[in-house]
Amino acid sequence: MRAFLRQLAASAGWRLDWSELNRQLNINASYHNLATAETGELIKVLEPVVVKM
Numbered sequence: 001m002r003a004f005l006r007q008l009a010a011s012a013g014w015r016l017d018w019s020e021l022n023r024q025l026n027i028n029a030s031y032h033n034l035a036t037a038e039t040g041e042l043i044k045v046l047e048p049v050v051v052k053m
Contacts, residue, residue, distance in 0.1 A: 013053050020048040 002018065009016050022045065029041035 009050070010053070015051045015053050016049050017051050018049060021045070 002016070006016050025045045029045045032041050033039060
């Protein structure tokens with residue numbers, strides 16, 4: 001999945017820096033998203049990962 005997302009992001013001019021992902025915050029945000037379908041927490045957690053090239 002990460003390889004696909006890396007290629008997709010690169011073709012759009014973005015880089016994904018997975019070292020910026022906080023594991024526990026990602027897990028919490030994912031559970032919250034599954035329970036509520038709200039994406040706000042996931043967006044906050046993933047913002048530092050996405051870097052403009």
